[in-house]
Amino acid sequence: MNKGKKTIIGTGVIFGTMAAISSVIAVSKKLKKNKEQSFLESIEYTTGKVRNFGTLYLDNEKQKRPKDFIEFKDIPEYKGQKIKINDTDKNEEYMLTWVEVNDDNKKLLICDRNILKGMSWNELNEQNLIFGKVVIIEGKKYILRLLTGYSEKKNYKANEWDKYIVNTDKIDSLPICKDCDMSNSTKQQDEKQKLNGDSNKLWNWYNFSSFTQSEGLRREKFCIIRGFYSITYSNQSIKDLKYETVGYRPVLELIE
Structure with a gap:
């Protein structure tokens, strides 16, 4: 009787061990599948798809993703810190958001908003954040840089701001600008249409300009800023000056 009982217990242990091993194998397969999926997502780019990726650090302090698109009070302010984009934080509040672009095998992640304010173009350039590093x-390896930004409306050469943000090529998976988006009108009705339009909801260009890597044609001390009154708005800014309403909108270009 006791012998039979011992045999039953032994069998239970064997089955329990086998179940535990099977569970470990299943978890291992799931982790492997998740890793493979993450890898595929990191190299497959679909134009217009929004991706949570990377976290902004100023010195060694991680920064929350800004969400105030009315007064822009929560955009981190630059005070001479080292600017870095590191691996994605586990907390979604610290994840940056990007718009994927796959343009003839050039794979870009364009930040959907300005993530830093209070710095000059020259200060960004001192950290190699203008033309790229x-x-x-x-x-994965990327070139971290800014968009090019000459204004086609002023007969300057073609550029990435017009191609992707303004969407001059009318790419199906990116918002098509409406007339109000391209108007510099400050009428209240027009302002509401711009703020709530599909283009601004994706790119957040209204009432806050972005530095570009393009330099002024007339004098070397100027750079080109884009966005603010309209999506096509372009102006020349002195490289040494800091503005409360001109920000840092990074681009990541995948190196394959």
Whole structure:
């Protein structure tokens, strides 16, 4: 009787061990599948798709993603810190959001908003953030830089701001600008249409300009800023000056 009982207990242990091993194998397969899926997502770009990726650090302090698109009070302010974009934080509040662009195998992540204010173009350039430097995020190499931004309306050469943000090529998966988006009118009715339009909901260009890597044609001390009154708005800014309403909108270009 006791012998039979011992045999039953032994069998239970064997089955329990087998179940535990099976569970470990299942978890291992799931983790492997998730890793493979993450890898595929990191190299497959679909134009217009929004991706949570990377976290902004000023010195060693991570920054929350700004969400105030009316008064822009929550945009981190630059005070001479080292600007870095590191691996994605686990807390969604610290994740940056980007718009994927796959343009003839050029794969870009364009930030959907300005993530820093209070710095000059020259200060960004001192950290190699204007024309680009190689960074590694989540194990992949990118060129971290700004968009080009000459205004086609002023007969300047074609550029990335007009191509992707304004969407002059009318790419199906990106918002098509309406007349009000391209008007510099400050009428209240027009302002509401701009603020709530599809283009601004994706790119957040209204009432806050972005530095671009393009420099003024007349004098070297000027740079080109884009966005504010309209999506097509373009102006020349002195490189040494800091503005409360001109920000840092980074771009990540995948290196394959």
